[in-house]
Amino acid sequence: MKIRTLVYYFREAFLSIIRNSWLSLAAVGTVAISLLILGCSLLLVVNTDRLADHLESSLEISAFLKDGLKDDEIRELNEKIRLLPGVVQVRFISKEQALEEMRRSFGPRKEILDGLEGDNPLPDTFRIKTRQAGQVVEVAGKVASLDGVEDVRYGQGVVERLVVVTHWVRLAGLGAVLLVGAAAVFLISTTIRLSVFARRREIGIMKYLGATNWFVRFPFLIEGMVLGLLGSLLAAALVYAGYVSLVENLARVMPFVPLVSGGQVLYSLLGSMVGLGLFIGALGSTISIHRFLHV
Structure with missing residues (x-):
């Protein structure tokens, strides 16, 4: 041109x-x-x-474990959960850690929990995150079927x-x-x-x-x-x-x-x-x- x-x-x-x-x-x-x-x-x-x-990223599955599980059983359960499709993060929270978190959440009223150290009623827990929110229900169902898992919570109804x-x-x-x-x-x-x-x-x-x-x-x-x-x-x-x-x-x-x-x-x-x-x-x-x- x-x-x-x-x-x-x-x-x-x-x-x-x-x-x-x-x-x-x-x-x-x-x-x-x-x-x-x-x-x-x-x-x-x-x-x-x-x-x-x-x-969606804040959603997580809480898997409460049965009492009396040995360390090797917990590790084996951890590996099984990590291998499930859609799982991107698995954190183990011991009953001692769970009690400490609850103590912090109570703030000034944390004295209410004094004395529970010797007879801690809280269970060991796995906190699990999935890649997508739509995978929460499916993963929660598979985790609930694993031996050693007592109960699973993920905000049923809210997630769907x-x-x-x-x-x-x-x-x-x-x-x-x-x-x-x-x-x-x-x-x-x-x-x-x-x-x-x-x-x-x-x-x-x-x-x-x-x-x-x-x-x-x-x-x-x-x-x-x-x-x-x-x-x-x-x-x-x-x-x-x-x-x-x-x-x-x-x-x-x-x-x-x-x-x-x-x-x-x-x-x-x-x-x-x-x-x-x-x-x-x-x-x-x-x-x-x-x-x-x-x-």
Whole structure:
């Protein structure tokens, strides 16, 4: 491509933006609003997924052992549990450790437990974590069937409901992102189509004079990408400022809420928004001008 032709493309694109300033402003605003909604939806999905992972990672199975097991029997039981599919962590908590943990949880009232050292009623316990929350019920059933295990607890009922809720939350978040993304493409293509429609006669004359489809299309493609870039940069700036402020304020009020605050995740999301803005602008221009090239 010649430099002179490239300069012509960019000159025509920017002249069109200036000439149709109100339409250009509407396109930028549409891109910004659409990507702002999309960015907020993505952050909601990412944080919901993070919260679900946090809740799932806190789930564990408590396997209470029978009294009188010897050390080699406990070690053998430990190995059997580790070999079960889905198990990622097994911790042995002796009855002495369990009593000490209970003592710490009682705080100032720990004197209530004085005298239990000699006749400790608490059982030895294995605390087991699985790779996924959906594996808890299956693993708990297998552990309960092992010799030497007296009882198994894993929050029956709560785990099943948590698995169902997190599954549907993830699906709903993904659906919202796809819906908003499709709406963004539709709005951009509609807005840019107005700009193309205003120049339909000019395009028709260029086609009659022998201009190729790409010669006609390229300035509009650049125009759409510029508008998409401006709108996406505005949306990314608003999302960044708003989310950083939200994280800082929420950290002071509810520090236990595990919001995504890593720069890598946030910057990747913002970069994706800018790239998506360019793509939407180009796609909107391509869709809009296609019908006017057949004259």
